[in-house]
Amino acid sequence: MxxxxxxxxxxxxxxxxxxxxxxxxxxxxxxxxxxxxxxxxxxxxxxxxxxxxxxxxxxxxxxxxxxxxxxxxxxxxxxxxxxxxxxxxxxxxxxxxRKQEKQEELRSLRIALKAELESMGFFDYWSIEAGKGVPTHDTVSTTVYESNSPNLGTLSQSEIKPVVEFYSLMAIVQDMFKRHGDISVEMDASLIGTDTQKKNRVSAIRRHIERLSILRQHALLAIDRQLVESGEESVDFDLSMNEGQVLSAEHPIVHRNPHALHKYGLLEAVTDGDLVFRVTEVGEEFFSGEVDVRELEPQWEDKDWTEKWLGKMNTIQKKLSDVYKTSE
The missing domain is CATH 1.10.287 (Helix Hairpins)
Known part of the structure; x- marks a missing residue:
């Protein structure tokens, strides 16, 4: 040669x-x-x-x-x-x-999926607020995912798994929303009596929403990693998610709302006063694809801490949003 x-x-x-x-x-x-x-x-x-x-x-x-x-x-x-x-x-x-065209198509697919996933940030807050009520109708759009389903195979293996798992679980959750809404309407319009199973349905929906929040974070992180690796994007943060890695409030994982990640033991709070987290052993295993989201269980149910954390998160996210808008 x-x-x-x-x-x-x-x-x-x-x-x-x-x-x-x-x-x-x-x-x-x-x-x-x-x-x-x-x-x-x-x-x-x-x-x-x-x-x-x-x-x-x-x-x-x-x-x-x-x-x-x-x-x-x-x-x-x-x-x-x-x-x-x-x-x-x-x-x-x-x-x-042809190679450039495929790379551009892959880049466009990643950016479109990322935009669609980022538009679903409400899942992170529903995971906190679900006990106060859940949606009773279809609330999300999956246009990008559905229209590009034949091209998902062009994604890396590290992206395909969390993306497909997220949208598959979301289809289940949307069906649960609809069933819950239909039952609520029927009970309100009838003389049957009290809906005794409502609490159980809400609890099941909340558990699924929390897992959706975790999978959404995983899918976005996987896409971010590939965009950075291909040189399409650059970030000032370590996206490796290794055990012991400290994530500040500006880190994408924290900025996107780490409530469910913390609740299910993927992250642990470094201090009570600040939104600074450390990746746990389970967190590293999950983000590397070794642990399935269905194997995760809640590690705490402290409602007082949740409300305090939510207020602090809203304040910090507002500051971060102002910073990002200024930089743009």
């Missing part, structure tokens, strides 16, 4: 060399002039009757003809090589163009 590349490079050098082209021109001149001279010499010999000298002229003409044949062969090889080079270059250009 290397020798082939070296010979091709030498050929390119000769092709671009003015001296080489001048040598070919001189050879062509000698061949044409020699053949023409041989014909004139033969004609002259015939005229003077020195037929015994025709053999020498014929030998000279034969040698020139051989050189001419070599020259023609060389020109043919040269033209063939140029055609091969053009074909190879055209194929390489097409391959590069």
């Amino acid at each position: 290397n020798s082939k590349n070296r010979s091709h490079s030498l050929w390119d050098v000769l092709e671009e060399s003015p001296l080489f082209n001048w040598i070919l021109l001189i050879v062509d001149f000698i061949i044409v002039g020699g053949i023409g001279g041989s014909l004139l010499a033969a004609w002259h010999i015939i005229q003077i009757g020195a037929l015994d000298q025709l053999g020498a002229v014929a030998q000279f003409a034969g040698a020139l003809a051989t050189v001419g044949l070599l020259r023609v062969t060389f020109s043919y090889v040269r033209s063939t090589q140029e055609l091969v080079d053009e074909t190879r270059k055209s194929r390489e250009d097409d391959r590069q163009q």
Whole structure:
């Protein structure tokens, strides 16, 4: 392979060399002039009757003809090589163009999915507020995911799993919203009595919403990692999510609302006064794909802490939003 590349490079050098082209021109001149001279010499010999000298002229003409044949062969090889080079270059250009188009399509898919996922931040707050009531109708749009479902295979494996799990669970939650709403309406409009199962339904919905919040964070983190790795985006934060890693309030995971991550033991609070968290062992295992979201269980149910944390989170997120708007 290397020798082939070296010979091709030498050929390119000769092709671009003015001296080489001048040598070919001189050879062509000698061949044409020699053949023409041989014909004139033969004609002259015939005229003077020195037929015994025709053999020498014929030998000279034969040698020139051989050189001419070599020259023609060389020109043919040269033209063939140029055609091969053009074909190879055209194929390489097409391959590069297809590669760029696929990369651009993949980039667009990631950005579109990220935008759709980021628009669902309300899941993070529902995971806190679900005890006070849950939606009774379809509240989210999955247009990007559904319209691009045939192209999801172009994503990396680290992206596919959390993205598909999130949207699959969301379909279940949306169905739960609808059923819960239908039952609530029926109970309100009838004389059957009190809806004794409402508390259980709300509890189940809340558990699913919390897991949706966790999966949303995982999917967004996986997409962010790939965008950074491909050079499409740059961030000032470590997205590795290793055990013991400290996340400040400005970190994307915290900025997007880490309530469910903390509640299910993926993050632990470093201090009570600030929104600073540390990645736990379970957190590292989950974000690396080793632990399924269905295996996670709540680690605490402190409602007072939740309300205090929610108020602090709202204040900090407002400040962060103002900073981001200013930087834009």
